[in-house]
Amino acid sequence: MTVSKSGSGLNMSRRIRRSPYTDRIEQHGVRGFSVVNHMLLPKAFAPTVEEDYWHLREHVQLWDVSTQRQVEIRGPDAARLVQWMSPRDLRGAKVGQCLYVPLVDEWGGMINDPVLLKLADDHFWLSIADSDVLLWAKGLALGAKFDVEIDEPDVSPLAVQGPKAEDLLAKLFGENIRSIGFFKFAWIEFQGTRQLMARSGFSRQGGFEIYLRGGHLGGALWDTIWEAGREFNITPGCPNLIERIEGGLLSYGNEFTRADTPLECGLKDYCSLSSDLEYIGRPALEKLQAQGIRRDMRGVLFDGPPLSGVGIPLPVKSGDLHVGQITSGIWSPRLRRNVGLSMIDRDFWTPGQKVEVMLSPDDERAGEVSLLPFS
Amino acid sequence: MTVSKSGSGLNMSRRIRRSPYTDRIEQHGVRGFSVVNHMLLPKAFAPTVEEDYWHLREHVQLWDVSTQRQVEIRGPDAARLVQWMSPRDLRGAKVGQCLYVPLVDEWGGMINDPVLLKLADDHFWLSIADSDVLLWAKGLALGAKFDVEIDEPDVSPLAVQGPKAEDLLAKLFGENIRSIGFFKFAWIEFQGTRQLMARSGFSRQGGFEIYLRGGHLGGALWDTIWEAGREFNITPGCPNLIERIEGGLLSYGNEFTRADTPLECGLKDYCSLSSDLEYIGRPALEKLQAQGIRRDMRGVLFDGPPLSGVGIPLPVKSGDLHVGQITSGIWSPRLRRNVGLSMIDRDFWTPGQKVEVMLSPDDERAGEVSLLPFS
Numbered sequence: 250m251t252v253s254k255s256g257s258g259l260n261m262s263r264r265i266r267r268s269p270y271t272d273r274i275e276q277h278g279v280r281g282f283s284v285v286n287h288m289l290l291p292k293a294f295a296p297t298v299e300e301d302y303w304h305l306r307e308h309v310q311l312w313d314v315s316t317q318r319q320v321e322i323r324g325p326d327a328a329r330l331v332q333w334m335s336p337r338d339l340r341g342a343k344v345g346q347c348l349y350v351p352l353v354d355e356w357g358g359m360i361n362d363p364v365l366l367k368l369a370d371d372h373f374w375l376s377i378a379d380s381d382v383l384l385w386a387k388g389l390a391l392g393a394k395f396d397v398e399i400d401e402p403d404v405s406p407l408a409v410q411g412p413k414a415e416d417l418l419a420k421l422f423g424e425n426i427r428s429i430g431f432f433k434f435a436w437i438e439f440q441g442t443r444q445l446m447a448r449s450g451f452s453r454q455g456g457f458e459i460y461l462r463g464g465h466l467g468g469a470l471w472d473t474i475w476e477a478g479r480e481f482n483i484t485p486g487c488p489n490l491i492e493r494i495e496g497g498l499l500s501y502g503n504e505f506t507r508a509d510t511p512l513e514c515g516l517k518d519y520c521s522l523s524s525d526l527e528y529i530g531r532p533a534l535e536k537l538q539a540q541g542i543r544r545d546m547r548g549v550l551f552d553g554p555p556l557s558g559v560g561i562p563l564p565v566k567s568g569d570l571h572v573g574q575i576t577s578g579i580w581s582p583r584l585r586r587n588v589g590l591s592m593i594d595r596d597f598w599t600p601g602q603k604v605e606v607m608l609s610p611d612d613e614r615a616g617e618v619s620l621l622p623f624s
Numbered sequence: 625m626t627v628s629k630s631g632s633g634l635n636m637s638r639r640i641r642r643s644p645y646t647d648r649i650e651q652h653g654v655r656g657f658s659v660v661n662h663m664l665l666p667k668a669f670a671p672t673v674e675e676d677y678w679h680l681r682e683h684v685q686l687w688d689v690s691t692q693r694q695v696e697i698r699g700p701d702a703a704r705l706v707q708w709m710s711p712r713d714l715r716g717a718k719v720g721q722c723l724y725v726p727l728v729d730e731w732g733g734m735i736n737d738p739v740l741l742k743l744a745d746d747h748f749w750l751s752i753a754d755s756d757v758l759l760w761a762k763g764l765a766l767g768a769k770f771d772v773e774i775d776e777p778d779v780s781p782l783a784v785q786g787p788k789a790e791d792l793l794a795k796l797f798g799e800n801i802r803s804i805g806f807f808k809f810a811w812i813e814f815q816g817t818r819q820l821m822a823r824s825g826f827s828r829q830g831g832f833e834i835y836l837r838g839g840h841l842g843g844a845l846w847d848t849i850w851e852a853g854r855e856f857n858i859t860p861g862c863p864n865l866i867e868r869i870e871g872g873l874l875s876y877g878n879e880f881t882r883a884d885t886p887l888e889c890g891l892k893d894y895c896s897l898s899s900d901l902e903y904i905g906r907p908a909l910e911k912l913q914a915q916g917i918r919r920d921m922r923g924v925l926f927d928g929p930p931l932s933g934v935g936i937p938l939p940v941k942s943g944d945l946h947v948g949q950i951t952s953g954i955w956s957p958r959l960r961r962n963v964g965l966s967m968i969d970r971d972f973w974t975p976g977q978k979v980e981v982m983l984s985p986d987d988e989r990a991g992e993v994s995l996l997p998f999s
Contacts, residue, residue, distance in 0.1 A: 259634040260658040260667040261935040263951050264754060264877030283635040284659035287754060287877060292635040355766055360759065379639060379662060381756035384735065388763020391730055391904065395767075502639030502662060529766065560636040576638050 265289055268315030269405045269467020277485040285316035285379045291487045299582050302491040305454050309413040310486030311474055315405035320375040320382045324397035327371045330390055336520035336528050342367050347432040347447055351511040351519050357533035358507040360385055366434060378501035403464050409474060410456035413481040418457055421477050439470060451488040453496035490579050494588050497621030503576045504590050512537055514592060515546025544592040548623050551587045551606040551616025555580030564607040565591050572597040575606055588623055640664060643690030644780045644842020652860040660691035660754045666862045674957050677866040680829050684788040685861030686849055690780035695750040695757045699772035702746045705765055711886060711895035711903050717742050722807040722822055726886040726894050732908035733882040735760055741809060753876035778839050784849060785831035788856040793832055796852050814845060826863040828871035865954050869963050872996030878951045879965050887912055889967060890921030919967040923998050926962045926981040926991030930955030939982040940966050947972040950981055968993055
């Protein structure tokens with residue numbers, strides 16, 4: 250499913266990197282890609298996005314999410330650098346834990362919203378959204394002379410998502426995997442290699458992500474999971490737009506950019522402003538909090554006809570006032586409304602507030618504000 | 625023209641940014657995009673890439689190259705920061721000058737290969753290829769406490785390329801523009817605004833780039849040039865793969881990556897190793913030079929049938945030895961050979977050296993090494 254106006258193809262070149270699984274997903278008839286972190290992200294297979302949505306909620310899917318590149322930071326100053334980069338208090342973080350961390354610049358503007366994996370007290374992976382956090386981290390480290398090594402390791406995440414994911418992976422890797430807690434990770438064995446598996450993923454349907462180290466194993470890992478998955482009705486898939494919007498899962502570059510701060514885009518709970526913690530952007534965030542936060546992330550439910558997606562954000566209005574914009578939106582077959590994500594201005598952010606979504610200057614849809622996730 | 629195996633479409637979202645000219649190029653029936661710097665780069669229109677090639681060599685084309693984002697660095701430490709970021713000696717750079725500058729990390733690995741524009745002694749634009757140089761520069765500046773402001777300004781380059789470009793732009797902006805020297809820039813007036821125009825562009829056919837400040841003027845600028853261009857047989861276009869390979873114009877992420885140093889990818893003339901200049905990566909480059917450079921950028925001419933493009937690099941061999949890989953390649957209708965770009969190992973880099981290009985393990989094409997540009 251694309252919302253391309255011109256049905257344009259994606260020009261392929263070495264620069265837009267293939268993943269270790271691209272061969273497999275091409276064999277499965279992938280019909281659309283996006284580009285994230287200079288790499289191909291599969292975005293559409295044969296079924297419609299609605300068929301994929303129902304399937305994800307009932308069965309299990311295999312997702313090439315290699316575009317979730319890792320920024321590896323290790324060394325004596327690794328913990329200090331990672332903390333400096335994020336407003337989230339990481340002092341209590343434990344080895345084996347995943348943490349969702351906003352990264353901000355000196356103005357408090359969002360650089361990325363990765364998941365941080367703590368592999369050891371001096372060893373971290375930042376599993377990133379679409380911006381070159383590697384260059385940010387390297388620049389900071391070099392400039393401030395942190396004693397760290399920073400690189401992009403040969404790690405390509407493969408996600409297994411859906412209610413049957415755990416049964417499938419327990420069959421493959423042993424019952425112990427069931428005891429991996431949410432947003433925790435452990436180590437499994439695959440073809441004699443030690444691999445990290447986390448209970449995480451860009452959906453609310455449950456599942457795991459295998460952070461495969463060693464791209465040469467990609468085909469074998471895909472095939473292994475695929476074969477074992479047949480009895481569970483496995484299909485190839487990708488993060489589902491309907492499901493992730495309903496679930497309130499935000500996408501960097503879509504819901505927020507460097508022009509936005511975490512306090513305004515629904516991430517204030519991840520910002521430590523009451524402790525004495527020092528991090529880049531703290532003064533800016535403190536100032537914003539003192540002035541009063543004027544926008545927050547919300548859902549918007551609005552009337553059909555069904556939307557197939559949003560390319561250019563759709564204005565959200567209350568009468569003549571512009572109070573937000575739908576940055577991601579689509580028809581929910583379950584809720585039988587269009588669902589969208591938008592930062593909404595303070596005076597209008599109360600759940601239930603009536604708003605209008607402008608599909609065009611002449612096409613206005615009645616809607617109302619909702620908390621996230623949608624219920 | 626795409627080399628997509630699956631004919632896959634590009635999924636559109638806010639994250640993959642439209643430019644101020646995207647509306648216009650969609651009206652012109654753009655058929656393919658790439659993604660550079662999180663923005664749409666048009667890559668194919670109605671004619672074939674060969675038709676576009678001949679047209680570019682004879683007439684004039686209008687190119688949306690907004691993906692050449694600017695990293696603006698200004699302030700008391702701007703010149704010092706820019707010099708620290710590049711092995712090229714910038715001490716003699718003048719206001720009004722464009723300079724092609726490798727940017728490298730502490731290992732000498734290529735971060736980007738932008739064009740530097742010196743707007744004033746304390747004001748620079750880096751016109752970048754596909755990596756987030758903004759984050760690299762901001763990280764370095766914040767870490768080392770440079771007194772600078774760094775941002776991505778609202779600047780969207782529009783290129784006018786081809787032998788008739790100068791006549792067209794002189795008609796629009798005055799005869800004075802003819803005196804802008806190669807890789808120099810000057811200021812023109814458009815609708816009451818002052819705009820930068822440089823004699824530059826990603827082709828060898830001559831022409832200019834207007835670094836339009838103010839995206840709201842994009843449609844008007846496009847229309848103005850288009851109307852004036854009718855008598856010159858103007859068409860919409862984009863950097864032409866045949867033309868830029870023949871011309872030896874290199875593409876970051878294709879011909880070289882962070883795994884390569886400028887000494888090996890044909891950019892050693894841009895690296896100052898004999899002066900006392902200090903910059904990031906100097907020790908690494910000195911060491912490499914002392915050890916002896918083992919690869920250099922070359923062209924390869926090889927037999928047909930015609931290639932329509934290269935996605936996965938093609939091995940270049942000499943007997944059993946792997947001596948390079950074609951990272952960009954295509955059929956040249958003018959030279960009636962396939963032309964490709966490849967770093968070639970030292971013992972084989974002599975022009976005329978016979979090599980074989982492996983399109984597949986069973987499809988070997990005879991070829992020979994050439995200097996760049998191809999003659």
